Amino acid sequence: LGMGVVVKKGSGFSNASLGGQTFNTRLASSSLLSQSGPFSNSWQSPIRQVTNGAGTASFGLAGTVDINRFLFNLNQNVNCAQIPTGCTITSTLGGTPVPSPVTFPFSLASDGTLTFQPGPNEFSGTVSTDQQVYIFPDAIPAFSENIFSVIGVQRPVNLTTANLTGIYHAVFFGNAFLPAGQINTVLRQAEIDFGVSNNGDHSFVGETVVTSRTEDCPTANTCSFNVTTTSGTPVNEQRTSTVTVDGIITITSPSVGTVAGAVSPDASVIVTTLAGATNRILGVWIKQP
Numbered sequence: 530l531g532m533g534v535v536v537k538k539g540s541g542f543s544n545a546s547l548g549g550q551t552f553n554t555r556l557a558s559s560s561l562l563s564q565s566g567p568f569s570n571s572w573q574s575p576i577r578q579v580t581n582g583a584g585t586a587s588f589g590l591a592g593t594v595d596i597n598r599f600l601f602n603l604n605q606n607v608n609c610a611q612i613p614t615g616c617t618i619t620s621t622l623g624g625t626p627v628p629s630p631v632t633f634p635f636s637l638a639s640d641g642t643l644t645f646q647p648g649p650n651e652f653s654g655t656v657s658t659d660q661q662v663y664i665f666p667d668a669i670p671a672f673s674e675n676i677f678s679v680i681g682v683q684r685p686v687n688l689t690t691a692n693l694t695g696i697y698h699a700v701f702f703g704n705a706f707l708p709a710g711q712i713n714t715v716l717r718q719a720e721i722d723f724g725v726s727n728n729g730d731h732s733f734v735g736e737t738v739v740t741s742r743t744e745d746c747p748t749a750n751t752c753s754f755n756v757t758t759t760s761g762t763p764v765n766e767q768r769t770s771t772v773t774v775d776g777i778i779t780i781t782s783p784s785v786g787t788v789a790g791a792v793s794p795d796a797s798v799i800v801t802t803l804a805g806a807t808n809r810i811l812g813v814w815i816k817q818p
Contacts, residue, residue, distance in 0.1 A: 532702040532716065534666060534680065534813055539641045539658035546660060547588040547637055552681035553776055553791035554598060555800045556582030557811035559676050559704060576712055578604040579704045579809040581802040582629070583789060586681050594635045594645065599626050601804040605706040618710035622807060654679070661793045678811065685776040685794040690729040692796040693772065696817040697721040699735075703803070703810030714740045715810065719764065729770035733782070737762040788812070 560578040584598025602624035609616035633647040641656040643663055654665035665679040701717040719735025739759045770780040772792060778799060780788040790801030790812070799814035 532700050532813075534664050534678070536655055536657040536662055536664060538655060539660070540639060542637050542639050542641050542656065542660075544592050544635070544637050545590070547635075547643075547656070548590040549588065550660075551585055551587045551684045552663065553684050554582070554584050554586050554596070554679060554681040555791060555802050555811065556580070556598065556600070556677060556679045557703065557802065557809065558582075558678070576605070576704060578602055578624070579706075580677075581804045581809045581811065582679075583791075583802060584629075585684070588635065592634055592636065593632055595630075595632050597630045598628075600629045601626050601802075601809070603706060603804075603807075603809055605710075605712070607710045620706060620708055620710045622706055661795065662798055680800045680811075680813065682776065682791045682793040682798055682800055685774065685792065687774050688772055688776050688792060688794070688796065689774070690723075690770070690772050693723045693729070693731075693770075693778075693792070694725060695723060697723075697799065697814040698817060699799075699812055699814040701801075701803075701810050701812040703808060705805075705808035707807060709743065711741055711743045713742075713808075715808070717764065721814065729772065731768055731770065733764065733766050733768050735764045736760075737764060785810075790814075 558580045559576055580600050580602045582598045582600045584596065587595045589595065603622060604624050606621045608619045608621060610619065631647060633645060635646070636644045637656065642653055643656050644651060644653045652665060654663055656663045661683045663681045699719045699721055703715055705713040705715060707713060715737060717735055717737040719733055721731050721733050723731040739762065741757050742754045764784065766783055768780055768782050770778055772778045776792040778790045778792050780801070782788060785803055786805060788801050788803050790799050792799050797816045801812040803810040
């Protein structure tokens with residue numbers, strides 16, 4: 530399972546196009562782990578860690594960008610309780626929010642290619658033609674096991690829930706760690722209707738596809754993954770939300786709890802992250818014209 534994000538490229542850009550602008554950002558990443566046994570009674574799962582991040586990116590006039598964000602990490606350790614036929618699998622979840630402020634040079638090419646240069650690493654993304662969105666879907670070259678996506682939306686100055694009126698189409702993607710050593714990769718598509726009430730209330734109707742990998746150790750020193758896929762699980766609920774003037778949206782869902790996100794100045798794009806007790810989910814919402 531996977532998802533992609535596409536923005537229309539522009540032209541005639543330079544560093545000055547972003548200078549003085551601030552973007553609200555959302556990050557999602559998965560750190561893969563290459564490991565081999567033998568293990569004793571505990572080991573890390575193959576997805577070593579999943580992370581969501583939230584913060585801001587402020588572009589300076591001198592070609593540097595100040596990124597202030599919190600990273601919400603979640604990791605899974607698999608435990609084996611020995612029994613005569615092998616072991617009973619359980620898992621322990623951990624991780625705490627950590628601040629991650631950084632400053633480094635950036636460059637913006639005329640076609641909208643945005644490059645960040647944090648030390649020896651360099652990675653590139655794209656700025657949309659209206660400069661309201663930038664994306665960085667990539668792997669960190671120096672740490673190939675770390676796959677990440679960063680989406681920034683330009684910070685509004687006078688947003689209200691009235692700007693959200695209309696219908697959004699959204700895609701959500703992420704991972705969940707479950708107590709019995711499972712890793713669930715979740716892909717959800719949904720239609721969200723804010724109606725005409727302008728108070729943030731909205732309906733959420735969608736379907737979810739889940740690929741579940743369950744670690745199993747039926748005999749001593751022999752472990753494997755059982756993989757199953759469940760398609761088309763329906764989701765239909767009413768949600769509430771609030772939005773600040775600078776574009777931070779907070780959504781309350783009866784099924785998943787609190788979802789936080791960022792809204793573009795024209796409210797055409799919303800990017801959300803869910804950092805639950807067992808999962809990390811990234812969502813991209815596009816407003817229907």
